[in-house]
Amino acid sequence: MALSNVLETPASGFNFDNVSRNVALEGLLQGGHTNAPKPMKTGTTIAGVVCKDGVVLGADTRATSGEVVADKMCAKIHYISPNMYCCGAGTAADTEKTTDLLSSNLTIFSMNSGRNPRVVMAVNILQDMLFRYRGQIGASLILGGVDCTGNHLYKVGPYGSIDNVPYLAMGSGDLAALGILEDRFKPNMEMEEAKELVRDAIHSGIMSDLGSGNNIDICVITKQGVDYIRPYQESEYKDKRQRRYKYHQGTTSILTEKIVPLELVVVQETVQQMDTA
């Protein structure tokens, strides 16, 4: 399915080879008392708002693996093209790879056609790929960008559904964030107001949802360019531990020691002058 150039049509029909393999594997693993490795999900609160001069995207930075926080500073706002960024919720690997693939394909398209990609094109490519995999790719994405036709914000679901709206939130903290957005969103807001609104929406998700937490990242996309502020707001919870936990040398016992000297012979020597002026 590599769109090495846009002219190559993808294989027809649905490709379910891996699904039957996965089902068989799951059965095998459950019977054998071992669990399949849990994919790292992003838990997450992501939100986006269209304002007068552009689009503001926001995300928290916590990635969970079950009930354990796997990454406290994970980047959920992915680069697609100079005028488009995408927030991803769901399975971390899926969102990263999907957005990477989209970004690569759009770069090839720009080179081929000499044009900046439009947001609708990105959305259509995403939808096409996610629908083809029938939801097996667990990526819920918020795509925001500015192109010649205006400021756009799209929501793409894991099954391939799209929604073109002026404000939205996704992830496990979406309801908390949506509460704030529904209350304070106005069309054609000023940039600063929009940034504050997105910050508050993500903050609400962080406090109310256990899958979201830590810092807030904001990405502002305008016609002039992109301002990716990471972190926009750091978590207010700092390390307040009272004792220092240091181990001096020798605390871990050495049971055996084996030293293998590496025999190195000088084969060639070249000297390059460094410009130290």
Place this chain on the structure above:
Amino acid sequence: MKEYHYTGPVEHRFSPYSFNGGTVLAVAGEDFAIVASDTRLSEGYSIHSRDSPKCYKLTNTTVIGCSGFHGDCLTLTKIIDARLKMYKHSNNKSMTSGAIAAMLSTILYGRRFFPYYVYNIIGGLDEDGKGAVYSFDPVGSYQRDTYKAGGSASAMLQPLLDNQIGFKNMEGVQHLPLSQEKAVQLVKDVFISAAERDVYTGDALRICIVTKDGIKEETVPLRKD
């Protein structure tokens, strides 16, 4: 498919149990015992309450920490309170920590085939005034320990306690007895670390310090996100 939905755990048919999160910890010292728990009550990815401590005072010398299914925690503590009263009325004295532990084991095993979904840890002073910690599993197996962590972040806390209190996996370190101040500091630090990595632990930490002078309570804020 359910694994890929971000809406959290999905119920398929009625389950009599639900997991409300929370972590409990108890440490026994020379003449004191500490029982600490976080105060967050959660379900799935939501928070029910930020102020629901899991330590319950049983007698002047015993505190119990219960985490797991909140419904069962409440009922179990009610039953224990009633049994303590009955004992006091028939025997004209309060139950000792060891006796409470033995009784709890019987109560839990009585429900062997429909267990109380509760992870219990009792902390208190024994008859000699020394600190005692008894840890339980949901069906009543128990033993006396020096320190024990239970609940959702127990797997993260227990190795740290093994190292700092039990001096395990360390060579050439002096085995100093744990002072009350150091123990309290350690408990606070350990919960701050647990709140970083366990989503079910946070909001606040309630510490109950049991000494011969009574039970002192202390509350320390933790991460709320």
